[in-house]
Amino acid sequence: MAEELETERADVRDDGRRPPRAVVGSHRIEEEIFGKVFDKNIVKRIWAFVRPYRAKVALAVVAVLVFTAMQLAIPLIIRYAIDHGMQPGGDRSALLAALIAFGVAIIINYGASYAQETLVGNVAEDVLFDIRRAMFSHLQRVSLSFMDKTEVGRLMSRLQGDVNSMQEFLETSVLSVGDITLLLGIVVVMLYLDFGLGLLTLSALPVLFIVRIFWLPRARKSFMAAHETNSVASGALAEAIHGVRAVQGMDRQSVNFTLFDDKASANLRTHLTAARFAQVMVPIVDSLTGVAMALVIVVGGARVLGQALDVGVMVAFLFYIQRFFDPIRSLTLQYSVMQRAMASGQRLTDVLDVRVDIQDKPDARALSADMDGSVEFRDVVFGYNPKHPVLKNVSFKVNPGETVALVGPTGSGKSSCMSLIHRFYEVQQGAVLVGGHDVRDLTQDSLGRQIAMVLQEPFLFTGTVLENIRYHRTEATREQAIEAAKAVGAHDFIMRMPDGYDSILGQRGGNLSLGQRQLISFARALVADAKILVLDEATANIDSYTEMLIQKALVKLLEGRTGLVIAHRLATIREADRIIVLQNGELIESGNHAELMRNGKLYSRLYNLNYASFDDIPEQIIEQAAAEGAT
Amino acid sequence: MTTDTVTGDGKLSASRAHVRAAGWGKGLSILTRITVMALRHPWQTGLAIGATFIASGFQLMIPLLLGRAIDEAQGIGAGGSAASVAQDALLVTALLLLAVSVLRGFFTMVQNYYSEAVGHHIGYELRLACYEKIQRLSFSFHDSMHSGDLITIGLLDLEGVRMYFSTALVRMIFLSVLIGIGAYLLLSTDVVLGLLALSFVPFVGWRSSVTQLKLRATWLDLQERLAVLTRVMEENLGGIRVVRAFSAQDHEMSKFETASRSALSLAHQRVGIRVANTSAMTFSFFGAMGLVLWVGGTKVMAGEITVGTLASFLTFMTILQMPVRQLGLMVNAFARASTCGARLFGLLDLDIAVKDAPQAPDLTLRDGTLRFENVGFSYPAAPDNAVLTDLSFEVRRGETIGIVGPPGSGKSTIAHLIPRFYDTTAGRITLDGKDIRDVTLRSLRRAVVVVQQDSFLFTTTIENNIAYGDPWAKETQIARASESAQLHNYVLGLPASYGTVVGERGVSLSGGQKQRLSIARAVMLKPAVMVFDDSTAAIDAATEQRIRSAMRLNAGERVTIIVAHRLGSLMHADRILFVEEGRIVEQGTHAELLARNGRYRALYDLQIRPGDDALTG
Numbered sequence A: 001m002a003e004e005l006e007t008e009r010a011d012v013r014d015d016g017r018r019p020p021r022a023v024v025g026s027h028r029i030e031e032e033i034f035g036k037v038f039d040k041n042i043v044k045r046i047w048a049f050v051r052p053y054r055a056k057v058a059l060a061v062v063a064v065l066v067f068t069a070m071q072l073a074i075p076l077i078i079r080y081a082i083d084h085g086m087q088p089g090g091d092r093s094a095l096l097a098a099l100i101a102f103g104v105a106i107i108i109n110y111g112a113s114y115a116q117e118t119l120v121g122n123v124a125e126d127v128l129f130d131i132r133r134a135m136f137s138h139l140q141r142v143s144l145s146f147m148d149k150t151e152v153g154r155l156m157s158r159l160q161g162d163v164n165s166m167q168e169f170l171e172t173s174v175l176s177v178g179d180i181t182l183l184l185g186i187v188v189v190m191l192y193l194d195f196g197l198g199l200l201t202l203s204a205l206p207v208l209f210i211v212r213i214f215w216l217p218r219a220r221k222s223f224m225a226a227h228e229t230n231s232v233a234s235g236a237l238a239e240a241i242h243g244v245r246a247v248q249g250m251d252r253q254s255v256n257f258t259l260f261d262d263k264a265s266a267n268l269r270t271h272l273t274a275a276r277f278a279q280v281m282v283p284i285v286d287s288l289t290g291v292a293m294a295l296v297i298v299v300g301g302a303r304v305l306g307q308a309l310d311v312g313v314m315v316a317f318l319f320y321i322q323r324f325f326d327p328i329r330s331l332t333l334q335y336s337v338m339q340r341a342m343a344s345g346q347r348l349t350d351v352l353d354v355r356v357d358i359q360d361k362p363d364a365r366a367l368s369a370d371m372d373g374s375v376e377f378r379d380v381v382f383g384y385n386p387k388h389p390v391l392k393n394v395s396f397k398v399n400p401g402e403t404v405a406l407v408g409p410t411g412s413g414k415s416s417c418m419s420l421i422h423r424f425y426e427v428q429q430g431a432v433l434v435g436g437h438d439v440r441d442l443t444q445d446s447l448g449r450q451i452a453m454v455l456q457e458p459f460l461f462t463g464t465v466l467e468n469i470r471y472h473r474t475e476a477t478r479e480q481a482i483e484a485a486k487a488v489g490a491h492d493f494i495m496r497m498p499d500g501y502d503s504i505l506g507q508r509g510g511n512l513s514l515g516q517r518q519l520i521s522f523a524r525a526l527v528a529d530a531k532i533l534v535l536d537e538a539t540a541n542i543d544s545y546t547e548m549l550i551q552k553a554l555v556k557l558l559e560g561r562t563g564l565v566i567a568h569r570l571a572t573i574r575e576a577d578r579i580i581v582l583q584n585g586e587l588i589e590s591g592n593h594a595e596l597m598r599n600g601k602l603y604s605r606l607y608n609l610n611y612a613s614f615d616d617i618p619e620q621i622i623e624q625a626a627a628e629g630a631t
Numbered sequence B: 001m002t003t004d005t006v007t008g009d010g011k012l013s014a015s016r017a018h019v020r021a022a023g024w025g026k027g028l029s030i031l032t033r034i035t036v037m038a039l040r041h042p043w044q045t046g047l048a049i050g051a052t053f054i055a056s057g058f059q060l061m062i063p064l065l066l067g068r069a070i071d072e073a074q075g076i077g078a079g080g081s082a083a084s085v086a087q088d089a090l091l092v093t094a095l096l097l098l099a100v101s102v103l104r105g106f107f108t109m110v111q112n113y114y115s116e117a118v119g120h121h122i123g124y125e126l127r128l129a130c131y132e133k134i135q136r137l138s139f140s141f142h143d144s145m146h147s148g149d150l151i152t153i154g155l156l157d158l159e160g161v162r163m164y165f166s167t168a169l170v171r172m173i174f175l176s177v178l179i180g181i182g183a184y185l186l187l188s189t190d191v192v193l194g195l196l197a198l199s200f201v202p203f204v205g206w207r208s209s210v211t212q213l214k215l216r217a218t219w220l221d222l223q224e225r226l227a228v229l230t231r232v233m234e235e236n237l238g239g240i241r242v243v244r245a246f247s248a249q250d251h252e253m254s255k256f257e258t259a260s261r262s263a264l265s266l267a268h269q270r271v272g273i274r275v276a277n278t279s280a281m282t283f284s285f286f287g288a289m290g291l292v293l294w295v296g297g298t299k300v301m302a303g304e305i306t307v308g309t310l311a312s313f314l315t316f317m318t319i320l321q322m323p324v325r326q327l328g329l330m331v332n333a334f335a336r337a338s339t340c341g342a343r344l345f346g347l348l349d350l351d352i353a354v355k356d357a358p359q360a361p362d363l364t365l366r367d368g369t370l371r372f373e374n375v376g377f378s379y380p381a382a383p384d385n386a387v388l389t390d391l392s393f394e395v396r397r398g399e400t401i402g403i404v405g406p407p408g409s410g411k412s413t414i415a416h417l418i419p420r421f422y423d424t425t426a427g428r429i430t431l432d433g434k435d436i437r438d439v440t441l442r443s444l445r446r447a448v449v450v451v452q453q454d455s456f457l458f459t460t461t462i463e464n465n466i467a468y469g470d471p472w473a474k475e476t477q478i479a480r481a482s483e484s485a486q487l488h489n490y491v492l493g494l495p496a497s498y499g500t501v502v503g504e505r506g507v508s509l510s511g512g513q514k515q516r517l518s519i520a521r522a523v524m525l526k527p528a529v530m531v532f533d534d535s536t537a538a539i540d541a542a543t544e545q546r547i548r549s550a551m552r553l554n555a556g557e558r559v560t561i562i563v564a565h566r567l568g569s570l571m572h573a574d575r576i577l578f579v580e581e582g583r584i585v586e587q588g589t590h591a592e593l594l595a596r597n598g599r600y601r602a603l604y605d606l607q608i609r610p611g612d613d614a615l616t617g
């Protein structure tokens, strides 16, 4: 079977069938793009962000109204000039008066448009940044269980796309005030100038509305589809970029290309459909404008001929008609903007409303630097999904100054224990105590300052080596950073980099070997100068010799500190004061190396497996250990 | 592509400042290239451009007809004859106007639709090309490029190029026809009035172009600042565990604030530039209108022109106002397309450093011996730093080689050279005696699979992840691979079993589970050369032992290379290489190396015996 597949693997079959298990881009559920047009709660939430700027917004609205009034006035002034100043041998002073009025109008117009655009533009930017800040700072506090479930890309699209559409919404909502007034104003002025002709001209209006009503739902669907295929294609591109090393390593390029082509052609298709929908309105609106103008010419012209109407009124009508459809067009556009904004607003408030499960109690106390550094688990039950506990009734105590090791098969819950000490997650039962206090009674910030962690996955930030080592302890001196780097044996290779400690690290530290990244993240934990040091496989990717050098250097640095160490390489933890063995989330034995070796349970078997030649171990011991180990 | 920017991948200059400095000549060649892409859709391009001419013609007829109607209404056009004649004339004009409006609408639609369609087709082609290029560019390129910058090219820059046809090229034609013929008509009707009516055109056109270019420059700056902000946010969210572990939220907030504030202040500045401009443009337009009204009004009173002529002048102005303002947008679209195009085509034109030699045959394996012959290597990013020097070794089918060494000694680099993620800088690597550079990459990478040290899991189900290299795999194959990687039982215990979605980069898995998943994904492929790059570090010895027994079943047919720090993982290898600073300093079997009392022995003692005495041992 394998042979048959060897030749065929990873390709799209000749008949065009796509491989059943291949996808590009994460298959996330697409979110609503358009919401309700108006959702009171969301508007209220957004208003909270606009409130600080309400004086400016009010001014902007006034400016918009003034601006609109001027738009209405200008054709009227022209009409006056024509009717009173423009017959051969007409009234010079009337023309002059009209010109002065015109001049005043355009100066006011200038001021109003300046004020309106400046105010709206700036407030919209301010609000955009405020909302983004609020979200970002909220994300700093929501619990990791939320973050685990949520893709970074998705959060980024909240912080960027959705926030931008709020900005757009703010700008347009002020403008729509102007549009609505302009529309009403034109209607009123036309009816005032000549009621009959006005009514006749306005008859084109309901037609447009009816057309729009039929057009809108279909058009919206097509816009939505276009938008959706866009984000799907972008997601797939982002995945290709992030996962490119795995893609090439597994030779998936050609399949991925075909699958991406599917998405890109869907994108092309939906965009063409959307363009068709958008453009079909153009001739309709133009024809209606034509009809309105033709009516004015035939009916109005006849009345002008019959001296029943001033020619100036006819000119003004023709001017108004040309402006008439603009507000309707932009209002319907704004309608979509509003809907999109409501959907975005919904998603923003969803993020802002993510409950901060793990919060400081009102009377939480700060963990002081002179606490004793003990760590205790009391009957801890914990599961990422409460129905499937990962830790079951785990109890142990690490005394001040002690170094305790956690060992156990993969997936047994060691890293989870470490997360709990830092209160990344909340226990379901029991309690975790640090320095004698339940972590739930302490402020998270002070807890974090007293616990330094080396995580199983070394994550480094873009920036220099030095910045990474002293990370948020910016007050740490260069010397302290160098000392820490020397302690973990990173100094030499750092000095070999082109700019030493000021060398820029690639994304996620990609220009370093994994062991080197681990060393830097180790140094980072040392600089943090905390009472409790948690090392989750901190030396897993480092050879024992380097590790021993580190351990020697650490002896002095760790004096009086509490250490918690996780390792699969049992030599690493042999000298720990105590070793705790976890299996399937249960604590099955604890004691020092000698004791555990003596009682001959899991630890001793793992230990032997680790070091003795496999051939020397009777097969059944391997089987037994492996059976216990498999989780 | 000009050779000065690119000499092999990894050197794409993404610096915006650099692009900005590039001369006009280059900009022109980029625009030509986009235009040529448009011309590959001759029908649609032709329709778009043809419709543009017709639409602007109809557009120009409207003011003329309006003017005529006003005159006719005053009985001027019909020469003061009978009312019924004048009425008929009005009716004719009205019908003409209606027809012209309908036609204008229709052709504008055709123009807009087809110019957008051409843009979308160009966008589609570029999107595919970009995706393919990114997939094929070798590791050294991706090492040098921040993923965020690549995404910007693939999304924003692509958009700038896509919009070129409709917002720059077609608009330019439209505007030139409209303004050109419009100006001619106005001037030929009445020179003085025409000049006055057009007086705002040069000012607004110039003003809007200058402003748009200024806005563009600040836009590039803003983009750069936003990119910093994006990176701050992205890394914060991606590294959230580190942030939390160090209680560095305040630190992160202050990084955010700095980036955010600098972007915001520029955004405010941009509002200022934009507004100053639009207000001035509106003012000058109305100012010109006032002049026309004044002079025109005087002329009407003097009986030199009719009210209708004046009205058509005013209408012309209204019609011209929008396009003239759009001149700036058009200039901007040109500038945007040329900078975006420079980056996008810069990417598309990159030479792929690691690619098939011309007419390279597929790899056909007989005995499957892997040989390193005096291999030397340094990363393109740091060419002076020799990572591997004069490295030679040989592994035959059925053999297993172990590699140990301190961090940064070059073990992963060795692993990466075999499937040609990078090419050696000296010496060669052969499979079956054939230089791996002489066979197709595709066949090579199917024969060689590396379980990477820092492997990337996709945000999809466990089964899709396992079947990543062979998406046609049957369920039984997936289960079997997962059994050999000791993952099967764990997966069966999950509520959704193989359908469970692993979180982003596998967050919902433990370290060892992630490693086992990537082992399963590799085992699935049954390659001829299998490299485990420190891929059991987070797996306990017992589980590892089971994995190894499962592997041993097929080990006879392939070459196995194991990089590990735990000596238990590789002590049974046929040979063990001790690598230090890119050289093999010791090699031999476990027993030989122990007997040698060298570095390997020291490691062994450290792992076996407690205490410092190991050092001296």
Ligand SMILES: Nc1ncnc2c1ncn2[C@@H]1O[C@H](COP(=O)(O)OP(=O)(O)OP(=O)(O)O)[C@@H](O)[C@H]1O
Pocket (backbone or CB within 6 Å): A148, A384, A385, A390, A408, A409, A410, A411, A412, A413, A414, A415, A416, A417, A456, B507, B508, B509, B510, B511, B512, B513, B538, B539
């Ligand atoms: N963020 C998470 N969300 C859901 N489940 C998780 C998450 N992290 C871990 N798990 C699950 O909890 C269990 C314990 O994981 P943990 O990371 O604590 O194991 P570990 O002992 O550290 O293993 P290893 O040695 O492989 O790192 C595993 O079954 C794992 O799949």
Ligand SMILES: Nc1ncnc2c1ncn2[C@@H]1O[C@H](COP(=O)(O)OP(=O)(O)OP(=O)(O)O)[C@@H](O)[C@H]1O
Pocket (backbone or CB within 6 Å): A493, A510, A511, A512, A513, A514, A515, A516, A541, A542, B143, B379, B381, B382, B387, B405, B406, B407, B408, B409, B410, B411, B412, B413, B414, B453, B534
């Ligand atoms: N992409 C890269 N660009 C530039 N230099 C690199 C890159 N990757 C690794 N290096 C450097 O090359 C050297 C060898 O790295 P390599 O990853 O091969 O080490 P390693 O032996 O695998 O180490 P480890 O045991 O830590 O995984 C190191 O000095 C490292 O800093």
Ligand SMILES: [Mg+2]
Pocket (backbone or CB within 6 Å): A414, A415, A416, A456, A536, B510, B511, B512
């Ligand atoms: Mg773990």
Ligand SMILES: [Mg+2]
Pocket (backbone or CB within 6 Å): A513, A514, A515, B411, B412, B413, B453, B533, B534
């Ligand atoms: Mg490595």
